[in-house]
Amino acid sequence: MAEERCVHGLLAGQCGECRPAPPGLPAKVYVTDGGAVFHRNTTCRALLDGQRRARRLGRDTHDPGLVPLTEALAKGRAACAPCFPAHYARVQAGPGLDMSTAARWTPRIPGPSHTAAPSRRSPLPIPLPEPRGHQRDVVFLRTQGHCVVLGTAGSGKTTMALHRAHFLAHAPGIGGPTLLVTFNRALATSLRTLVGDAGGALRIATYHQFAQSCLRESTGGAAPAPFRHKPHLVEAALARVRAERPGAAVLERPAAFFVDELRWMAGHGVTDRATYVSGRTPRLGRGRPLSMPDREAAFDVYETYLRLREPHAPYDWDDVATAVRRALEADGAPRRYRHVVVDEGQDFTPEMIRGLAAAVPDDGSLTFFADYAQQVYGSRMSWRSLGLDVPEGPVRFVDNHRNSAPIAALAGAAARMPHFTDEVELVEPRPPVTAGPRPTVFQAPDEAGQLRMAARAALAQYGERQRVAVLMPTREHEKRLLPLLECGGTVTVRRLDAELSGWTPHGPLLSYGTYFAAKGLEFDSVVLPLCDAERLPHPDAVAAHGEAEARARQARALYVALTRARRSLLLLHSGQLTDLLPDEMSDLFVRVAA
């Protein structure tokens, strides 16, 4: 049953052509040649408004014609929302309200015998699954000093980070104001919508929100905002150094390489020439180390950038972390937070973590959750370079609670490919047992066909009340995809970005965004267009970082995208399929041709 597919090779419910007619829709509906939806009758307000708008813009309009519902659905049309509000009301009700799910999400956090039980005065418990196995140990890990938790994708790191933060915020005696900090704004926003106001003692923020409020406090509100236009200024700095040092081969690299190099320097707090040029600070990753003369030239770019930035701001989004650490180390005042919990820690630089460690008092704690297989920002790092004191070593989560077995098998095989594995500590996952269909790989005739197919599959699954995301490597194609998903403005589509406006933690959802924007989030179904070899890895990344490093970085981003899907995964391409995925012979996906 798990592999039940339609005549087009897609999963039942995934195919825009074969999905059953949603209940409550009539046998015949009205469509116009230029429209993307179907209507109940020709007096529909949205239809008439749309035609008026088209005429105003000088476009042709078409008279509505009556067609069988099945034909309208087969052409990928969605129901017009004003004509079929009951249909959308049902879709909106969604699985999040299902009683069996509600029971599974009943929050109870039984405390271990050696720690105090959570206070009776605690606010309402948070709506999360109960910790299991090692997860329980982590919620109640020691409450002073540093703790590290490494876990594979979907192993409950975010869930346990929330549990732990909630426990630390409210446990009597040992509890106190707690900061749960993430890298992605989208993830922070989604966590806030999940827990709501879990009590004033728990704050959820991104690192950069924390940094800004910290600097504001330390300067009495006078701290300037970090400089926003670093790539532009690095390019200008590079042009100057090229003129001063003609013939230096390293300076022929694109500006993106230097942006990345400067980020590494800022992230590790390497700000003097001798330390940088000597190469004493250990580096990980596949990029070939620069020679000493090349490092001299790269340091010139750094210094020139600093000089150009000086009139604008004392720091940018990368080296703001050093300003925060210095401000906190110099500040003997009582700390605002007693405990800090870091989620998605693999994206934090050592300087960020040092600053967060300095933000808690001696009787407080810093807990660090990470999965280095999902590190997608900047150069490779290990938790061991963060300066945390963890004599007992990290706790490891190996059970994947999110992905079905076939999706985990594909993602796991991708993560075991030679371009992926490196010297950074990755947690080997235990294969999940949840059954499900194998991922589908669909070859469309061209890129436009990929986007059309992606939208149709996403709409079909959204119509089945699922939480769906269409994820792409970059923002380049978003403007072409959005109108296909919106169906003439009748379907509400959420963009995965910093604001994550309209995000709801439960119920059907149709969303789109980049692999990066989806970090930490999850969906029932994920559609990945543009999995072509010529895009993954992107040629710009190859030019900036070299083939091996670009492949490794892109593979980790793709791994993030694959592991966002709980039950259904559709990958699309039109040229050659990217070789960052296991090949056709692996039997880990079902191939479908247009």
Ligand SMILES: Nc1ncnc2c1ncn2[C@@H]1O[C@H](COP(=O)(O)OP(=O)(O)OP(=O)(O)O)[C@@H](O)[C@H]1O
């Ligand atoms: N003990 C548990 N029982 C049931 N479900 C769980 C449990 N722990 C986690 N889950 C579920 O597993 C899914 C993944 O959890 P979560 O997002 O916390 O994982 P993660 O390790 O942070 O993932 P990623 O790093 O890939 O973003 C969620 O749907 C969560 O509700």
